[in-house]
Amino acid sequence: MPLADLANPHRFQKLARVLIPAFAVLAAILIAAGLVLGFRAPADYQQGEMVRVMYIHVPSAWLSLGAYTVMAIAALGTLVWRHPLADVAGKAAAQIGAAFCFLCLVTGSLWGRPTWGAYWDWDPRLTSVLVLFLLYLGVLALLRAIEDPNRAGRAAAILALVGFVNVPIVKFSVDWWASIHQQASVMRLDGPTIHSSMLTPLLISAAGFLALFLALHLAAMRNELLRRRVRTLRILAAVSAEGR
Amino acid sequence: MDLGQHAAFIIAAYAITLLVLVGLILWVLVDYRAQRRMLDELESHSPRRH
Secondary structure: OOHHHHOOHHHHHHHHHHHHHHHHHHHHHHHHHHHHHHHHOOOEOOOEHHHHHHHHHHHHHHHHHHHHHHHHHHHHHHHHHOOHHHHHHHHHHHHHHHHHHHHHHHHHHHHHHHHHOOOOOOOHHHHHHHHHHHHHHHHHHHHHHOOOHHHHHHHHHHHHHHHOOHHHHHHHHHHHOOOOOOOOOOOOOOOOOOOHHHHHHHHHHHHHHHHHHHHHHHHHHHHHHHHHHHHHHHHHHHHHHHHO | OOOHHHHHHHHHHHHHHHHHHHHHHHHHHHHHHHHHHHHHHHHHHOOOOO
């Protein structure tokens, strides 16, 4: 099937009907396996048992950045090609990405208190993730503030694209500035620095979170398509009632 | 399993994650049912297309 065909809303609906349950089942299996292996893995030699938070914090952080990247690509689709499915994809990614970004901030804060002695610090990594969360909220606020979904989608797409500059800042903040947050230990040019007993459950858990994101994203896109169809039918019904 | 002296922080992190993820799942399910119901209602009142 050509890739362009998948962008057809009708074909998308058919594909989503198959993919949503498949990704949901995969997510349940992988997250359960990742957490079981994660709790069986040895405690960290410095952080002790607190390292268990890594198996939910790190996947949430990766998905915060991943969902924003999806939103920025969708924004390009909205602004350049004006494709309605791109607009729908962007809106769905914003809602779910905001939830994962919230989880990243909260679990990080709970990890930080025993490790750094504080729930919060105006550190480059923490601050740039907070900015990412505020960008998500800004995009969602714009989508809700403008009644016409096409105009709202274009306004939100501009903000999403401008805000994308923050994504590399989040990623490299720990390298560019002095930070209390540890440096990257998985996605490094010289390979991961975590022991395999912790790396394996982390990657399995991250794969599960990704599958969950895909299931939720497809489901939210499907809902948004239905919502737009409802809106169109209501407008048509109102117009035909006026014509009588 | 002994989670040590900081067990409360670990449990809180997992509990909040569970709450948010279950919330997300419920949100898409409830929203789907609501949109489907409204669409079915509107389509039953609108003239059929041939």
